[in-house]
Amino acid sequence: MSIINYALKGKKVLVTGATGFIGGRLAERLAREEGAIVTGTGRNLDAVPHVVEAGVTLVKADLLDEEATRAAMQGQEVVFHVAAWLGRHGGEQQAYALNVAATALAVRLAAEAGVKRFVQTSSIASYGHPPKVLHVKEDTPLDTEQEVIYGRTKALGEIRAFELGKELGIEVTAVRPGLVYGPRAQSWTINMIKLVGKGMPVIFGDGEGHAYPVFIDNLVDGMLLTAVRPEAVGQAYNMCDPVVTFNEWFGFYGEMCGKKPRRIPFWAAHILIVLNQILNLDLPLNRPRLRMYGLKAEFPPAKAQEQLGFVSRVSIEEGMKITEAWLRDEGYLP
Incomplete structure (x- = not known):
């Protein structure tokens, strides 16, 4: 269509x-x-x-x-x-x-x-x-x-x-x-499911900051x-x-892999950032991104x-179902 x-x-x-x-x-x-x-x-x-x-x-x-x-x-x-x-x-x-x-x-x-x-x-x-x-x-x-x-x-x-x-x-x-x-997304799908699946911290503070x-x-x-x-x-x-909280965002990935997304307080996240730099842990976390996790920003x-008639035809619930099916087909999920 x-x-x-x-x-x-x-x-x-x-x-x-x-x-x-x-x-x-x-x-x-x-x-x-x-x-x-x-x-x-x-x-x-x-x-x-x-x-x-x-x-x-x-x-x-x-x-x-x-x-x-x-x-x-x-x-x-x-x-x-x-x-x-x-x-x-x-x-x-x-x-x-x-x-x-x-x-x-x-x-x-x-x-x-x-x-x-x-x-x-x-x-x-x-x-x-x-x-x-x-x-x-x-x-x-x-x-x-x-x-x-x-x-x-x-x-x-x-x-x-x-x-x-x-x-x-x-x-x-x-x-x-x-x-x-969505399917084939490295940063915000494949990397996310890997982090949640490994039990790495993905939610910081109360998790009520906005994902967009x-x-x-x-x-x-x-x-x-x-x-x-x-x-x-x-x-x-x-x-x-439409925006969702990071609790909701990572909750979708947690449900996919059957694990509760790991949460740590902001003070611990700041220590993790230092360790990430020293030990080359390759975590997608730095100070600017951590600040973003705590904000209720909207775009x-x-x-x-x-002006264009743009609509989000696929809801996040439907989008995550499509994404999960692809992740399973590609072997990222059992």
Whole structure:
């Protein structure tokens, strides 16, 4: 079923980062459900057979390879820029190169190739980690000086994309997803189930701070809408489902693996952060993230709902059921 009335049917669409989680699902749905002629770029092309099976043409291209990216842009009508540095390898220099410089290069090459619309995948992390306000709407200034490298460079990359859009005359729009979960999600699904299953601490304090998830297909719905709606030009949109508490969030994963999520007080979590750094425990925990766990922040998608008709078609209960089925099929759960 088309979410955008087949507005991209027969059109040439490029998805950068199509070998990753978000880009892969987006490319798959563009080809399978929307009838678009989809090219996807990435590095590990063998990792996504489901994307190829959907009819996507995959091209090996590094974000910073100007000639490969220029070639991929030729003849495209819409570009979804999803590829990014996610914090797993390299430091600040690599983050800036991939999230800022490569984004600017992609916009320039898209404009040069005559692409009509460029959809930038940003993040709610661009507001600050944690944000300076709790009710974070799209007119909240992005935090380009925050401590967290990922959020800082995503903010800089988005700002630069919009600047170049105006300068070069290409339509630019952006989505700012929350915690993206679902089948194939590494950070907020696979890693979460592993932590809960191993009995690692995942809830800090009373657990009543807010998580702001978005199921992968709800996010893809929003991305498709930003690609075709005229109202989206020059605009950025929060893409989140209704908030839940971290008690509720980790409760879903606890039910899946039959374990009660482990809770520790905040003072103990601060000690754990130090041990994590000294002993290289590789836990997804640092001081900014710990502060986030204690906040009741919200990133309402009201603007996307009003301007684009965005709705969270999949509830968190349904999304977690779909996710659990995939985790069992893939052997992450018995």
